[in-house]
Amino acid sequence: MKKIRVTIWNEFKHEKNNPDVAAIYPKGIHGCIGDFLSECDDVEVRLACLDDPDHGIPNEVLDNTDVLIWWGHCYHDAVSDERVEYVRQRVYDGMGFIACHSAHHSKPFKRIVGTTGNLSWGDEFHEILWNLKPSHPIAAGIPDKFELESEELYAEPFYIPNPDDLIFGAWYTSGHIFRAGATFTRGLGKIFYFQPGHETCRSFYDKNVQRVLKNAVHWCAPNEVGYEFSNDCPYIKPIV
């Protein structure tokens, strides 16, 4: 069986600096995501962090990654532009990209999709996620709604491009809503943004969040491309 090669990137700072976060995610958020994705027989997981050499994503890693999952929060600017550009190129060449939670403001997401990624944010509130597109593969097996005891408030207006598909919408006790799950396509790459996953919340242990991310990995994995793709503007001759 051909495996989907997933690289999970994490800042991995909160888990070291904040004992509360470390208690929730002792192996790091990336470790937690890696654990449940590894339940899929057809998924192969690699972990990468900000402080690794080349942030853990040198060319040879990205060249062998089918789907890159990105969790970043407070150190977006610490990611080198050179790595970001390579990630962007790889996505345009077909690598899938899943932006978790605060990655709405990460350099790769903003540049790949073309957006400020701006939103409003607040404290933690009870959240209900509504399934707006049950026919989409990312929503397969997900109920009409599911609840997260507590999540950081991310609220509209969320300045993203019109998504290809809007899959989840969030309700918060605070009076706010949010487009919490949305797909985009750029070049040959498929992109999914998903809001849950604040470092002090337990969302990555939620069975529905886990199912969404498993589904998303499969949806974002690149298709077979039936021609020689060149990331360039080739000169062509008439064909008739």
Place this chain on the structure above:
Amino acid sequence: MKKIRVTIWNEFKHEKNNPDVAAIYPKGIHGCIGDFLSECDDVEVRLACLDDPDHGIPNEVLDNTDVLIWWGHCYHDAVSDERVEYVRQRVYDGMGFIACHSAHHSKPFKRIVGTTGNLSWGDEFHEILWNLKPSHPIAAGIPDKFELESEELYAEPFYIPNPDDLIFGAWYTSGHIFRAGATFTRGLGKIFYFQPGHETCRSFYDKNVQRVLKNAVHWCAPNEVGYEFSNDCPYIKPIV
């Protein structure tokens, strides 16, 4: 100045049968909408009701209507299929169509757009409408959010096609959200669905609701078409 000819269609039953509704909308919901739309110099209003001959929308009325606004709730089935088909044809030929509130389940909306229009519904709750697409002409001048003291709960999952633009999202105290303002295009026609407007609520007196509907009338009005449009499948010859 060329005026936009708007026809406002209303079941006009609740206002006759329910004194509470009559107290809120003494001239009928259509009368209320007509009053505030008439504040626009470039809008010309005509009223039509279910019990009028031909439901108030004979061919000669529809042929001279640029935008049809539809409010229906409990008598969807009382609208003749023959009139519905003519409305649908006129929309595909360019007439704008604004479906208010329960018109999600009206025959014209369902057939024009291609949908069941199914949703979940409940009692009245406090509603907050969020502006998701401030760059759209229908959102011009609308704040980032506005509140309605009380509206009938319309909730996701809402089985509509992917909108061309999703403009408003609703939050309710009840824990629900809703895609409350959405545009569609079919043939030459522009369609806008807008959720506020339950008969026992005062939403059509809200300044933001009024501004949205004024904007929507202007957005839905047909463009100049630069060719002879025939609603047919013409046989054509090679042009080179």
Place this chain on the structure above:
Amino acid sequence: MKKIRVTIWNEFKHEKNNPDVAAIYPKGIHGCIGDFLSECDDVEVRLACLDDPDHGIPNEVLDNTDVLIWWGHCYHDAVSDERVEYVRQRVYDGMGFIACHSAHHSKPFKRIVGTTGNLSWGDEFHEILWNLKPSHPIAAGIPDKFELESEELYAEPFYIPNPDDLIFGAWYTSGHIFRAGATFTRGLGKIFYFQPGHETCRSFYDKNVQRVLKNAVHWCAPNEVGYEFSNDCPYIKPIV
């Protein structure tokens, strides 16, 4: 392995009335499509025709169909409205629908999607199909372009709703273009329109056409739905 249950519906008139067509498609167009789809291990094929009892698609067939493929041309009006309504309902409930060639004007396609399906048409010309969305599963393995020696001219303007994804675009020697492959979603159902397949042309023997249809069957197959779906407007209570 759970199989995708595909029902292929054909008017099956040209093949009986026109020896030229019979020579190309001796088993009928549906038979030809069934033959190449049967090459997929996970696909189970059933054939149905206009002249069969209930047009070959009684409720018990549709209730056990995952994807319905539709080929119709000159007898659209001969299909009973009652069957069409059941097809529409089944699509909104999740059954996939693939409209081949002249099915742009079939009753099911027009009603499911909400469109006149009007286009311009002409004689047969050389056609080149361009792959506009190589990252879509329906385009998996398809080259940047492929050519059909001869196809009936279907030309813009094509009055369809904005597709969810526009996958193929057609070029004809005649000077015309066409949105030749497009996806839509309605309710829980996934819909694909694909232009090639005129009865006097050999397009269904083309390897790329076959691959597109195989891909489309897999893409249109319904997802697992994680909640009790009721095709209705349920009354709901507050959840907070």
Place this chain on the structure above:
Amino acid sequence: MKKIRVTIWNEFKHEKNNPDVAAIYPKGIHGCIGDFLSECDDVEVRLACLDDPDHGIPNEVLDNTDVLIWWGHCYHDAVSDERVEYVRQRVYDGMGFIACHSAHHSKPFKRIVGTTGNLSWGDEFHEILWNLKPSHPIAAGIPDKFELESEELYAEPFYIPNPDDLIFGAWYTSGHIFRAGATFTRGLGKIFYFQPGHETCRSFYDKNVQRVLKNAVHWCAPNEVGYEFSNDCPYIKPIV
């Protein structure tokens, strides 16, 4: 009358280096565009070029521009990243952006929209532009098709994000097609890409090309925004 303040940016190199181009566009391509846009009473034109100080688009110019039109071809890299970033910010804040012809590969277009902008290109051929979305304001008054005697071949696959609306499609004698007119929205800004306009062709004298650009200027002009927009991620409090 409030005027739409349009700034037309041009590399303005071909016109100086190539007598054939100078003969077609003696005032420069920007001068030609400025001339026909000035026929609109509600449009105010300013010209800007690569070799002007700050490329003619210092902050005070961009801050007073409603719609920026961009024509660039061979000197994309000569545009300073600092200016490009300010353009991008202004678009996300609401300034309209029209990318003409080779601006598919300009820094602003690629960064604003999030794309490589890659396409295939070739020599000059006869082109037919088809009107795919006659109901869109940018297509107002445009026939179902119009022809350009000769244009540089720009061909699919064109690696752009799914457009909000695909308005024009191009046919070339060479066997190629192209998504020649497409809209995008990012932040508060509206963007239009339009393919005609090679420097050795006379397309900017074509009445339909001129009408499209006049329409596009009006469509891209920013809406009234009904709230204090801050290009940031504000911290917010619960509102209920």
